[in-house]
Amino acid sequence: MNKKKLFDKRCIVIVFILQLVLINASNYRDLKCQFCANSIKGRYIIQEKKVYHENCYRDHVQLRCDYCDDIINDSYNIDREKKFHKSCYRENILDKCDVCFQPIDSEYVKDHYNNLYHNSHRSSMPLCESCNRLICKAITNGGYSINSQRNICNICWQFVVNKTLVIDQIYDELHREFVNIGIENIPKSIPIILIDDKEELNRIAGVRLSDGIQGYTKYDYQTIGKKIINERFNIYILSNLHELNFRAVLAHELLHVYLFNNNIQMRDSLIEGFCNLGSEYIYNANKNNKMSQLKLKSMFKNNHPEYGEGFRIMNAELKKKGWKNLLNNLEKY
Ligand SMILES: [Zn+2]
Ligand SMILES: [Zn+2]
Ligand SMILES: [Zn+2]
Ligand SMILES: [Zn+2]
Ligand SMILES: [Zn+2]
Numbered sequence: 126m127n128k129k130k131l132f133d134k135r136c137i138v139i140v141f142i143l144q145l146v147l148i149n150a151s152n153y154r155d156l157k158c159q160f161c162a163n164s165i166k167g168r169y170i171i172q173e174k175k176v177y178h179e180n181c182y183r184d185h186v187q188l189r190c191d192y193c194d195d196i197i198n199d200s201y202n203i204d205r206e207k208k209f210h211k212s213c214y215r216e217n218i219l220d221k222c223d224v225c226f227q228p229i230d231s232e233y234v235k236d237h238y239n240n241l242y243h244n245s246h247r248s249s250m251p252l253c254e255s256c257n258r259l260i261c262k263a264i265t266n267g268g269y270s271i272n273s274q275r276n277i278c279n280i281c282w283q284f285v286v287n288k289t290l291v292i293d294q295i296y297d298e299l300h301r302e303f304v305n306i307g308i309e310n311i312p313k314s315i316p317i318i319l320i321d322d323k324e325e326l327n328r329i330a331g332v333r334l335s336d337g338i339q340g341y342t343k344y345d346y347q348t349i350g351k352k353i354i355n356e357r358f359n360i361y362i363l364s365n366l367h368e369l370n371f372r373a374v375l376a377h378e379l380l381h382v383y384l385f386n387n388n389i390q391m392r393d394s395l396i397e398g399f400c401n402l403g404s405e406y407i408y409n410a411n412k413n414n415k416m417s418q419l420k421l422k423s424m425f426k427n428n429h430p431e432y433g434e435g436f437r438i439m440n441a442e443l444k445k446k447g448w449k450n451l452l453n454n455l456e457k458y
Contacts, residue, residue, distance in 0.1 A: 149167065149168055149169075156169060156176050157176075158176065158177050158178045158181050159175040159176060159177055159186075160177050160178070160181035160182070160185050160186055161178065161181050163178070165178055170182045172186070183196075188201065188208055189208075190208065190209050190210045190213050191207040191208055191209055192209050192210070192213040192214070192217050192218060193210065193213050195210070197210060199211070201214075202214035202218075204218060215228050215230065216228065220233075220241050221241075222241065222242045222243050222246075223240045223241055223242050223263055223264055224242040224243065224246045224250075224259065224261050224263050224264065225242075225243065225246070225263075226263070227243075229241060229242075229243060231243060231244070231245075232244040232245075234247065234259075236257065236258060236259065237257065237415060237418075237419055238256075238258060238415060240258065240259070240264050242259060242264075246259060246261070247259065251268075251270070251276035252276065253265065253268060253276060253277055253278035253280075253281055254275050254276055254277060255277060255278070255281040255285075255366065255367035255370050255416065256278060256280065256281050256367065256415075256416050256419075257419060258278050258280065260276055260277075260278045260279075264278075265278035265279050265280050266279045266280070267279050268281075268282065269282060269365075271321050271364070271365055272321050272322050274322065274323065275321070275323070275363070275365070277365055277367075281367045284367045284368045284369075285364075285365045285366060285367060285368070286365075286366055286367075286368050286371040287319065287364055287365060291368075292317050292319075293314070295368070295371065295372055295375065296314065296315070296317065296375065299372065299375060299376060299379065300313065300379075303376075303379060303383075306406075306448045306449075307448050307449045307452050308379075308380070308383055308448070308452065310383070310386050310387050311379055311382050311383055311386060312358065312382070312386070315358045315359070315360055315382065316358075316359050316360070317360045317361075317362060317375070318359060318360070318361050318362075319361075319362060319363070319364035320361055320362075320363060320364060321363070321364050321365070323363070326338065326339075326340075326341050326361060326363070329341055329343065329361055330343075335429055335431075335432055337432075339362060339363045339366060339370070339374045340360065340361060340362040340363070340374040340375070340377060340378045341360075341361045341378070342358060342359070342360050342361075342378045342381040342382060342385075343358070343359045343360075343361065344356070344357075344358055344381075344382075344385045345357045345359075356385075356386075358382055358385070360375070360378045360379075360382075362374050362375065362378070367416065369407070369408070369411055369414060369416055369417060369420075370416070370420070372407045373403070373404035373407040373408055373420065374404070376403030376404055376406055376407045377400045377401060377403045377404045378400070378403075379403060380399060380400040380402065380403040381396075381400050384396065384399070384400075384455075389455050389456060390456060391455050391456065391458050392458050394430065394431055394435055395431075395435045395438060395439060395458045396431070396435075397431040397432050397435055397436070398431060398432070398434070398435025398436040398437070398438055398439040398440075399435075399439045399455070399458070401424060401432060401435075401436040401439070402436070402439055402440065402443055404420070404424065405421065405424060405436070405440065408420050408421045408424075409421070424436060425437065439451075439458075442458075
């Protein structure tokens with residue numbers, strides 16, 4: 126999951142008017158108006174060491190707010206060369222927070238869905254584990270927490286995979302698609318067990334899995350002599366994953382099954398990278414989906430030596446060779 130957000134600080138310039146004085150011209154000084162160049166008799170205005178007729182000043186020099194068009198007498202904001210009363214600026218020009226609807230005048234986050242919000246909300250509200258949106262009433266209409274550990278927003282909730290029927294259907298589809306690109310000899314069906322808890326996944330795996338891992342394939346077998354008998358696969362996947370996310374995890378796990386079942390020995394450090402080609406395949410097939418784009422981006426940026434670096438190596442090989450050629454030469458890696 127890509128946790129990176131765009132941070133920025135709104136640059137708010139406040140300018141103070143330096144000097145604004147109304148004085149009676151004394152007779153013995155020959156003052157010229159900076160605007161009309163005529164001499165000044167009577168009252169005049171000084172601003173920043175320049176003098177003006179009252180009228181010239183009011184009609185031509187006096188600052189006006191680009192929002193309400195009224196005169197600016199006080200400090201003001203400049204934004205893209207326009208000038209605004211401080212209150213006009215705050216209430217009407219500054220972007221509003223998509224969470225609390227107040228003007229954004231401090232550090233803010235713009236998420237991948239163009240939601241804009243105060244950075245401070247991030248400490249009080251969770252992110253959706255599927256789409257990475259901030260879970261709140263205004264943006265996602267709330268959401269759910271699973272084991273008070275995982276958080277899913279209400280936008281993703283309608284797409285989460287939990288039902289056996291749906292899982293079987295996705296398995297069949299994926300199995301068929303894989304056969305089409307040459308990924309063969311994967312069992313027609315494998316038990317898929319959904320689990321709520323990430324710690325449980327670690328326990329089943331018997332090792333501490335890398336952060337962000339959402340599935341695990343367990344391969345059990347017995348041997349007689351050198352012969353493998355009673356092979357059994359179980360695939361464990363987190364419950365309540367968005368369907369797209371679920372497909373990508375299943376595709377990854379099925380590539381593990383492919384390696385086991387075809388008895389292919391790859392270099393250890395490239396196994397996860399190869400299996401991630403399965404997830405990439407799913408996200409590429411759904412490239413118009415924002416979530417796919419985010420997931421792909423984070424896969425290409427992941428700095429894990431196997432899931433990230435290994436994936437980029439295998440992805441480059443896939444691009445060069447195509448599926449068929451890659452699959453036929455896996456043992457060389
Ligand atoms: Zn004048
Ligand atoms: Zn104004
Ligand atoms: Zn806010
Ligand atoms: Zn979501
Ligand atoms: Zn894996």
